Amino acid sequence: MPEVLANEQVAAGVYRLTVGGRFEGKMGQFYMLRAWGRYPLLPRPLSIFNLTEQSVEFLYAVVGEGTRIFSALRRGDSVELEGPLGNGFPDPAGKTAMVGGGIGTAPFYYALQQITDADLYLGFSREAYLVDDFRAKTTGNVVVDVGGIILDQIDFGEYDTIYVCGPHNMLKAAQLRQRTSGTEADVYVSLENRMACGVGACLVCSVECRDKRKKACTDGPVFRAEEVVFA
């Protein structure tokens, strides 16, 4: 079973977990993780924060029992990983922006490995984290906002491709911004619905889309912003 190499707290309730081994994955894909025996029953989906030849990293916030157990992991502990799962972000065209809200910044660290000149917009509600690490990954502009609305900092008209990941209301606002700004940019949102199986069988992460219902785990987690019907 893969071993934990590090599990470092980077801010209040936010941790960076490094698991040793050779893993695969595209930007925006995720793994299902367990770090316990039978209970809790369900594994937890975490998006790829970073991938090297020796390890995979995850950035996560402690929100419930599963992530609380993750937060207590130490070097040498075992974890079970299933993945990579999901579709990930499509390859971008032209000038690209990545907009992350809180823990939604996580997938962009790895995405910047592929798109090294993207502009980065990082929004945090209380405390910014890993900003210098993010800055080191891109030659583009990096905008950081704490306590405000990160979407207010970005001109949608300036870009050809915009990736957004963050809380539900932020994704919904991004969809609205796309419509009202009249931008021709392709806007993609990465959803964080609760999941059970992670492989497309159980339908609990179902997403209402314009044409039909889709699955966040296998059809997503990345969707074109305009296709999602936000509650």
Added chain:
Amino acid sequence: MIDTTCRIAGLPFKNPIVMASGTFGFGSEYGAFYELSRLGGISGKGLTLQPKPGNSGLRVYETPSGILNSVGLENPGIPAFLRDECPRWEKLDLVRIVNLGGNTIQDYVEGARLLQEAAWERAQEQRTAFDMIELNISCPNVKAGGMAYGIHTETAREVVREIRAATSLPLVVKLSPNAENIVEMAEMCEEEGADGVSLVNTFSAMKIDIRKRRSVFENLYAGLSGPAIKPIALRMVHQVSRAVSIPIMGMGGISSAEDILEFIMAGAETIQVGTHNFVNPRAGVELIEDLERLMREEGISSLDEIRGIL
């Protein structure tokens, strides 16, 4: 030599492990993890005549040793199943079960007729895509109809009778633990000519968000599954097995070979595995191996030796 074979309505199961409806899609997702034909059978996602979008809002919530789900029978509808999934199912060498749901008796009956016709058409060409119907009168997550049929024996009788008349396919009726009297319900199924019963579906249950002061589910209640319900499910299987002579597919929180033997000892012919697939996507094939090992350890050469011994 360990014999794990089972039989319902003349259909041979290689082993008692059947994947439970609603937890296994139509199989293709888990087919990426192991050879599906190693399983005893699969029961596909519950189907209704028309496509159903399912419930909106949160659909899953984890509880101690269990999960609540409120999927609400999201499914592509029977015609889409026949068109898109059956070609794949034709190639599977295991017992393939279509789980049939509905909102009204007319829905159920028309669904059963469509399935019957499709089975006939294939039979003309010496082909089969499915072997059995599991009649779902017990989904707790559908407002109109749904579980209502699974509560009162006499209401359920009407559905079972109509479906029995509409199809000659082997018919198993999936029972709800929320039934007023599950033993009476099973007896009714036997009287109406069902080839078996499967039990139990999920328990109607609830979770309240105390900060928002409302249920976490838009549908108010949801269905509880997982190891939390296993002891109750086992007791119900035992009670039903003492009352009827048709075979039982036992289910409810099964997550180990030990659990499987318990259900067989309580009288089940086969078992079904549901929630445990989410815990371990390779559960099916691992349970098969564990079961054979455990039977060897316990000196059991055939499941018939222990079936219903209590």
